[in-house]
Amino acid sequence: MHLKATMHTFLLISLFNLKFVSAASDSITTPEILKDPETLISNNSNFKLGFFGPTDSTNRYLGIWFNNKGFDNTLEVVWVANRNSPVKDSTALLKISNDGNLQVIDEQNKIYWSSNVSSNANSSVAQLLDTGVKLTFNKSEYDANTNIQSWKSSNDPSSGRFRVVILPRDLPEFFILDGDRTYWRSGPWNGYLFLGVPNVHSEVSFGFNVDDHIDIVDISYESADQSLLERFVLFYDGILRQKIWEDSSNNWEMFWHSLQSECDVYGKCGVFAVCNLRDSPFVNV
Secondary structure (H helix, E strand, O other): OOOOOEOOOOEOOOOOEEEEOOOOOOEEEOOOEEEOOOEEEOOOOOEEEEEEOOOOOOOEEEEEEEOOOOHHHOOOEEEEOOOOOOEOOOOOEEEEOOOOOEEEEOOOOOEEEEOOOOOOOOOOEEEEEOOOOOEEEEOOOOOOOOOEEEEEEOOEEEEEEEEEEEOOOOOOOEEEEEOOEEEEEOOOEOOOEEOOOOOOEOOOOOEEEEEEOOOEEEEEEEOOOOOOOEEEEEOOOOOEEEEEEEOOOOEEEEEEEOOOOHHHOOOOOOOOOEEOOOOOOOEEO
């Protein structure tokens, strides 16, 4: 499986795309309305789109999650539309508006979310795809919308404290920000790996691929094993984790995470200090 990720929702977590195409069983058209708890399933059954709600809450969110291999038993949501504007009950609806945009509404036609995509089509079709989206950044300026933001908690998909961004630099580099403060950095890309992440690298046929152009940077990720399902997730605690689906345990297993030790927290020991876990205390000035 060739997995690509987008920083609009990072590296990582967005393994889907919504596209205006011809009608199919994985699509809805302009006259149709998707009602909670109805769902769309992508052509190869990799992903499901529908409404979900956290435990002990009536809030309903439009999301995309993994569909096959028993994923419904361990719901892994990869994208949320109305994360900061939930529908308060099961009256949530998904439709295509007259201007061709997807909208999450309720029975009173109150709009909770819109895709805000420019479209001149008189009639449109929204299709859930199995393919990924390439990550693209403008190198000359920082775009606050070009990032992945953590959930507020494990049970609350609203915007949390942490986000993953690429800041304007001569060499591409990922940052995890806690508000406006740097919490972790990947180290710059050297054409083979991000120097601070030696275990997640690019070989001949897999890993990260970075196309560094004059004004923009394109980043994608490809799994070495085409049958392997991998995903990167920014957790609410600010840790970026790479998870792999294990058929034997019927669960997602941890493969890598950004904070291997306390010394990986950016600026943990202060300016001009050396962080060494073998020392006690581990901060040397």
